Amino acid sequence: MKEVFAAAMTDAERFAQRFEQAVGFPPLPYQVRMALAPEWPGLVRVPTGLGKTAAVVLTWLWRRRYADPKVRQSCPRRLVYCLPLRTLVQQVVDNVALWLSRLNVPVFGHVAAAGSQSSERGSDSEFGEPVGVYVMMGGAVERDWVRLPEYDQILIGTQDQLLSRALNRGYGVSRGRWPMDFAFLNNDVWWVYDEVQLMGGGGIYTTAQLEAFRRRFGTCGSNYSTWMSATLDPEWLDTIDFVPYRNATWWIDLDEDDLTHPVIQQRYRARKLLYWSDFYLSSSDASRPNEYAKRVAELALGKHREGALTLVILNRVNRAQAVYRQLLAMSPNVPIRLVHSRFRPADRQDIGRAVIEMESSGGIVVATQAVEAGVDLSARTLISEIAPWASLVQRFGRCNRRGEFQEADVWLLDMEDDLDCAQPYAEEEIKEARARLRELEEVGPESLKTWRMPPPEGQVLRQRDVLDLFDTTPDLAGLDLDISPYVRDISDTDVQVYWRSIGEGPQLSDWPARPEEICNVSMSAMRDYLTAKKENRTRKDRVWTWDWLTGTWMSFRERNPVPGKVYLLDAALGGYRKDVGFDPGAWEPVSIVPSGDEETRREELSDADDPNTYQGSFVLLADHLKHVGEAAQSLMEKFQEQIPEDLRRAVVEAANWHDIGKAHPVFQERLLAGLSNDHPYRASLWAKSGRGPEYHEPQAQSCQEDSQERLAGSGGEEGPLTLLKVPDRKHFRHELASALAYLQLHDPERPDVTRDLVTYLIAAHHGKVRMSIRSLPDEIPPAADPRERWLFARGVWDGDSLPGVILPTGEVLPQVTLQLGWMTLGRGPWGESWVDRTMHLLKQYGPFRLGFLEALVRVADWRGSEREGKRV
Structure with missing residues (x-):
């Protein structure tokens, strides 16, 4: 009887049943459309807080496991979920683990290692073959995912790691491993790029060009790409090689069925009143942030409501750290947390859990752009520096996110029209956003009318670049083609660092870094670390990089750090605090992340290593x-x-x-x-x-x-x-x-x-x-x-x-x-x-x-x- 009833159900009903089992509530109309449409969505333009991640993951799982055989056969084995920031990754990983567990789908890989429901990889169970779930965030490479190309996998990572590997130049990956990642990230794969507005021109254009080249050159298995954002302008994808395909791409927007849904109505009509602060960021504040930080802290404490969450968003990590320190000094009794992308994984996860608890218990969270996307927070009060329009829309989405408050307050911090103040954004973007915001009194979704944004600047990957990158042989000088302009904005590149107790010098066992000890660092912060001095102590001679060609440590002698490179730092010389993150001004010794009891797998340490x-x-x-x-x-x-x-x-x-x-x-x-x-x-x-x-x-x-x-x-x-x-x-x-x-x-x-x-x-x-x-x-x-x-x-x-x-x-x-x-x-x-x-x-x-x-x-x-x- 149960089988007869199941056969009588429509695909929409069966998908809704699976979705509710996984997520805990029924799908929205657009989520059902995405799963059951005959086409793969190219663009998803849906406001924040309406479940884009669940729509993607469960659409892939439905098409791969539960749809009719023809659909399952055309669905790629690998779902690659690409995010612009490290801080967004863990929340997606946690959600995926929870959904698969509720659906009784066995897993292997990162989630299984973390203690979720697991299965011996490759084994069958009454729920079918297991799904691999892996994280790509730098450091030592997740090895198993490339060993099992015939199994279903969900790969979740940052654009730096995923795009560099898709370009055959994986950041932090040994040269011999580059072609493996390149192969399995460009064949039999569905790429999903979330929060595209944060990727920068270089990253956006590369994603479009790669999709065009996959279609032009051909691949093994089906391949698709989907771009998602509440503020996505489709013309951003009109690169020279992708524009013919983009014109035929299927979009997902909210339609009448969505807009009349009670859940969407409540969120779409959430009230968020807009106010401007009576002070602004000046060029002198940008170079000496302490006085400015004190005024921001006073504003946050003055507007904070007991038992509710106040969210303060600054455009740069150093300003966020300064405001955090001021709040700690001024109000020791209010729970205060700092969120940005320059933390080690365990510290970042601890902070993330604490922040989620603060939403119901109350407190002040100081953050950077790291909370603009993918972080499911709803603040009663939002204080934000002015930023480009697309970023502000995302920030407004973290205030009264579910429409649970009758009204909420948004305070904007203006700034001088000065390059030092505007960084990391362009002055013109700030001016355009200010002009638009001066016309508004509310910034809820219903009040934010469509506003076309100019395409971001960035270098465009061309066909000859892809062919050149296929050969991993270094040039005659031992150098490689610099891919950083194709991964994200040239001015917005990162390096990775980790700390060990060095003594007289690093040992062979100090390479490679383990994922749990890696910290992403901006180029400017790394330069500040290298040039800092205290009591005649300097750091530049206590920084090392691994030379893969010779299999030896090289003392850092370059004038500037190189994007994507991994650097070993001396723990005795500081540079990190658990609550503050990477901090060039901190000189207290850094605690060493202990190694786990898991099996150690030796990577190739040099070109000659086997x-x-x-x-x-x-x-x-x-x-x-x-x-x-x-x-x-x-x-x-x-x-x-x-x-x-x-x-x-x-x-x-x-x-x-x-x-x-x-x-x-x-x-x-x-x-x-x-x-x-x-x-x-x-x-x-x-x-x-x-x-x-x-x-x-x-x-x-x-x-x-x-x-x-x-x-x-x-x-x-x-x-x-x-x-x-x-x-x-x-x-x-x-x-x-x-x-x-x-x-x-x-x-x-x-x-x-x-x-x-x-x-x-x-x-x-x-x-x-x-x-x-x-x-x-x-x-x-x-x-x-x-x-x-x-x-x-x-x-x-x-x-x-x-x-x-x-x-x-x-x-x-x-x-x-x-x-x-x-x-x-x-x-x-x-x-x-x-x-x-x-x-x-x-x-x-x-x-x-x-x-x-x-x-x-x-x-x-x-x-x-x-x-x-x-x-x-």
């Missing part, structure tokens, strides 16, 4: 190739709808060959260092090494029992294979040797796009050898006559001999003499150059599909390695 190779047990090369090939075959079965058959075969072929370069004597000597020339281990080819032969006997359960006999003679006339000791080489990359051998054994002179694709996938499966082959600046050349042997790159020398290898198919490869002529430009006796071949692949498949196939080979490699030993 942590997966030393995983605690010996594994024969033939076995490893077999395991990875089987993992690739299994993985490809999950993508039959998204990837054509010929490309799936190419991924499996690349997996079968991916590590044949490990047979190279240089690599084998790394695994077997310390053993004598006649040691029996040297008679076999290994893919993985234990701590040493005295601790781990080889696990020689080969998939080819007669592997040694079949390899006998492959080294030449001398008989059974014996690998002698050879000197190590800097930056040796076994995957380059693998790719060269594959290319040479498959008629490299005859045009064959499939062969070149497999060759590329083999070379790129660690993210270190990709579009070009170049030697690195400190690489040592061959000690031979340069007229005879002058080509060398990534530790491979022209003329190196690679012993024969057994493939998972049982095929025995002959010995190969490696050639590096492909690293030169133009055409030679070997056919087209490496650059010509890879550029042709880029044109044939596009950067997003090519990156996706590359990432799947690496996932298969990881899974094969997991099968062979402890987790890596």
